[in-house]
Amino acid sequence: MGARELGLPQRVSAGGLPTRVTIWEVGPRDGLQNEKTIVPVEVKLEFLDRLAEAGHSVLEATSFVSPKWVPQLADAEQLLDGLNRRPGVRYPVLVPNERGLKRALDAGCRDLAIFGSATETFAQRNLNSTVEDQFAMFEPVAAGAREAGATVRGYLSMCFGDPWEGPVPVEQVVRAGQRLLDLGCDQLSLGDTIGVATAGHVERLIAAFDEAGVAPGRLAVHFHDTYGQALANTLAALRCGVSTVDSSAGGLGGCPYAESATGNLATEDLLWMLEGLGIETGVDLDALVATSRWMAERLGRPSPSRVVRALAG
Incomplete structure (x- = not known):
């Protein structure tokens, strides 16, 4: 029997795992931001609508970054204006600074995310900032978002390795992540930006956050599949109590500021594993x-x- 006839994996539950996982779909934003040619807004809108129809409850729609740096997302306002918002579906957007926050709030967004770095070199290359100064930049963004009644997610990149600095100490990641949460983030997404994490490293980092007072329920994971470890790392995170996983439909995307960052974990690959484990997602x-x-x-x-x-096939 081939894969097409099989349809879905046989369900065999395993202990120590959540019964339901939230898939934080990043394909429309993180997946498309690295495309070399501009994707028409009409295609993006249909992509979002198809993903919602498939059962996604969280769809990261776009980012209010400077069009100079990410021209693929220059149509953020136009996209949100044409978006078919389905009941029960969240459409978070990324905001890098106060200017981005104003644009997002003016567009009616109340589900926001900020994007920080655990390492100095990536902070300089991605944010034109130091690790310390990034928090001063994010403080008014988080405060303004909360004042407007918005939820705020914190992304933390380079949590496992940095192409310029090498291995990143666990304690360094915890300090940076705690700072983002202290600003008022509701959730912290731990990013393996260049895909170098392994399962034991994932377990140690989540345990270190727990020891620092950040329960696994406040964490999400965002793995890249550079070395084929994304699913193994996800399973390790689930066993530690994490129940939100970032992934990208079709495995689209990477990181435009780190050349060694290949594609995100494909949502379909994640879903096949979760289906086989008997874990509910709501996604078809x-x-x-x-x-x-x-x-x-x-x-x-x-x-x-x-x-x-x-x-x-």
């Missing part, structure tokens, strides 16, 4: 595969997701 795998195949056609290249390829 067949509908998601169809959506990623549709987007791959629009982008003119096949999806890197192993599950998309298997089910299309």
Whole structure:
């Protein structure tokens, strides 16, 4: 029996795992920001609508960054103006600074995220800031968002390794993550920006946050699959009590500021694993595969997701 006839994996539950996982879908934002050619806003809107139809409850829609730095997301206001907002679906947006916050609030967004770095070099390259100064930059953003009644998520990049600085000490990551939470972030997403994490490292970092008073329930994980470890690392995080996982439909995306960062964990690959473990997500795998195949056609290249390829075979 081939993958197409199989349809879904056999469900065999394992102990010590959450019964439900929230998939934080980053494909429309993180997945498309690195494209070399501009994706028409109409295609982005249909992508978002198809993902919502597939059952996603969180769709990171866009980012209010400078068009000079990320021209692919220059259409943020136009996209949000045309968005078919479905009941029960969150559409968070990324805001890098106070200017981005104003644009997001003016566009009616009340679900926001800020993006910090655990290392000095990446802070300089990505934020034109130091690690310490980034918190001063984020403070009025977080405060303004909270004053407007918005939720705020904190992304922390380079949590496991940095292409310029090498291995990143666990204690350094915890300090930076705690600072973001202290600013008022509701959740902290730990990013393996260049995909070098391994399962034991994931367990140690989550345990270190727990020891610092940050429970796993306040954490999310964001793995890249550079060395094929994203699913193993996700499973390790789930066993530690994390229940929110970032992923990108079709495995789209990377990081425009770190050349060694390859694609995000594909949502279909994640979903196949979660389905097999009997973990609920609310997302329909067949509908998601169809959506990623549709987007791959629009982008003119096949999806890197192993599950998309298997089910299309």
